[in-house]
Amino acid sequence: MFDERIVASFDDKETPFYYYDLKLLNQTLKECRSAAEGHKFHIHFALKANFNQKVLAAVKANGFGADCVSGGEVKKAVEVGFDKKQIVFAGVGKSDAEINFALDNDIFAFNVESVQELEVIDQLATAKNKKASVAIRINPNVDAHTHHYITTGLDENKFGINSWDLPLVYDTLKSCRNLEFLGIHFHVGSQILDLNVFKSLCIKVNEMQQWFEERGMPVKVLNVGGGLGVDYQNPDENAIPDFKSYFQIFADFLNIKPHQEVHFELGRALVAQCSSLISKVLYIKNGIKKNFVIIDAGMTELMRPALYQAYHKIENVSRMVEGKGFKAEGELNLIPHTSYLSYDVVGPICESSDCFGKGVEMPETKRGDLIALRTAGAYGEVMASAYNLRPAIKHVYSEE
Ligand SMILES: Cc1ncc(COP(=O)(O)O)c(C=O)c1O
């Protein structure tokens, strides 16, 4: 991904910044869309993964809808120009102001996460003399086999309505005159690489839709959420996820009826690989037990390693020649692997967890080298913070 021309173009840029490969982003979006179109599946992009303006413009241009988790995201989606009939609003804690904003904008649907929320949406819709379309988020108790902080579909998680509360949901839907029941919604977790998880999800979705339809409530939308993972270890070899196999699971195992639409809410799979956090080496500190590379990006710019011990591939792009490996300073020839050193790559923030990788093998690294933290396009800049009064994040975009 980082040929010499790209690295040279970074020379005059102030670090740290997120570098976006817009060509890769567009390729990824197109592949996803064509894989989904074959099955007539609808995809809403989960804005929580990335709400960078250029990213959203590309997502919208490629025909995706918007999956929002706050009033702020609904507002953003409206401002960017997503079709309001392609905006959904999920989240366990929607405030009255957020619900009102979404009602005023006539969005496609609320994914509702509790019985009390159903009642509140009905009251607020009644006050506006409107009907709110709702999908019921059901907690399917399916183990996503992913990091426990990003598992969302187990009984112990706060998300969704548990199946034993469905009779109460049914009664509430029947008594609330300003709600229109649209369908059911699920999301079991994120960074899921084992496609069997989605098979188990399909089985639960089939059970749940039958429950509603047996009670005379047609389920028009089956929303199966997002969660497809990406290859953090091999970002160049597997730059675009296998969308075909992913969608095929749902085509094979979901019991889709003619009156139904299947909706997805993908985030990470669409945007993770198109961006890297580029940072400059400030200092090299050789300790007794460890060598530290101290870079000018910290957990404030990319929080995932500190928060989830998440892995991001780390490369010294100043010493990389495309197709040839690494070069030593001033040399054009390859340097042997034995001259790779082991470093802990850390940021400047006053927290011990401000560490991007331990024992990272890199060619001998010097002050001023550029370091790329790969696969940072999802849950990267959106989770940035101003802790330590850090400046706002900067961006650089590929030409395309
Ligand atoms: C309800 C919901 N939908 C969609 C997503 C997007 O997930 P992912 O980025 O893993 O595709 C999430 C985040 O996990 C979510 O909580």
Ligand SMILES: N[C@@H](CCCC[NH3+])C(=O)O
């Ligand atoms: N922020 C998480 C994903 C959360 C998904 C949202 N429910 C991550 O970086 O992996």
